[in-house]
Amino acid sequence: xxxxxxxxxxxxxxxxxxxxxxxxxxxxxxxxxxxxxxxxxxxxxxxxxxxxxxxxxxxxxxxxxxxxxxxxxxxxxxxxxxxxxxxxx
Ligand SMILES: Nc1nc2c(ncn2[C@@H]2O[C@H](COP(=O)(O)OP(=O)(O)OP(=O)(O)O)[C@@H](O)[C@H]2O)c(=O)[nH]1
Ligand SMILES: [Mg+2]
Numbered sequence: 001x002x003x004x005x006x007x008x009x010x011x012x013x014x015x016x017x018x019x020x021x022x023x024x025x026x027x028x029x030x031x032x033x034x035x036x037x038x039x040x041x042x043x044x045x046x047x048x049x050x051x052x053x054x055x056x057x058x059x060x061x062x063x064x065x066x067x068x069x070x071x072x073x074x075x076x077x078x079x080x081x082x083x084x085x086x087x088x089x
Contacts, residue, residue, distance in 0.1 A: 018069035028053050028078030036061070036073045045075045053078050 022039070024032040033045035033055055040063040048054045060074045 015068050016064075019072065020069050021072045021074075023074040023076060025076050026078065028080060030078070032078065033075050036075045039063075039071060039073055 024036055026032050029051070033047040036045045037043050037047065040061055042061075042063065044061040045059065046054055055075055055077050058074055058076050060072055062070060062072045064070045
């Protein structure tokens with residue numbers, strides 16, 4: 001994305017003021033919750049190796065990286081359909 005040439009460095013947020021929001025979506029058991037734990041650097045989302053779904057409702061946890069952005073991660077229940085078909089909706 002092109003940056004506004006009138007934007008000065010002083011008006012840009014520092015990395016510690018940045019907030020990154022992400023939502024994890026995908027098929028059941030494809031590692032959404034595990035990925036969320038890795039991204040946040042802590043084990044907050046429940047993960048399990050099983051065929052049946054593990055996550056049944058959306059949950060959000062956050063982490064503030066030292067001198068870095070705040071990251072909000074929303075984990076979601078898995079889809080029963082293939083990812084390729086999700087983009088058709
Ligand atoms: N080998 C391997 N295993 C993974 C990876 N990511 C997750 N797993 C394993 O896959 C299993 C399911 O991971 P979850 O993170 O619970 O998957 P999920 O997408 O949250 O599952 P649901 O909540 O049921 O939709 C766990 O036993 C994880 O340890 C990966 O990148 N590689
Ligand atoms: Mg899960």
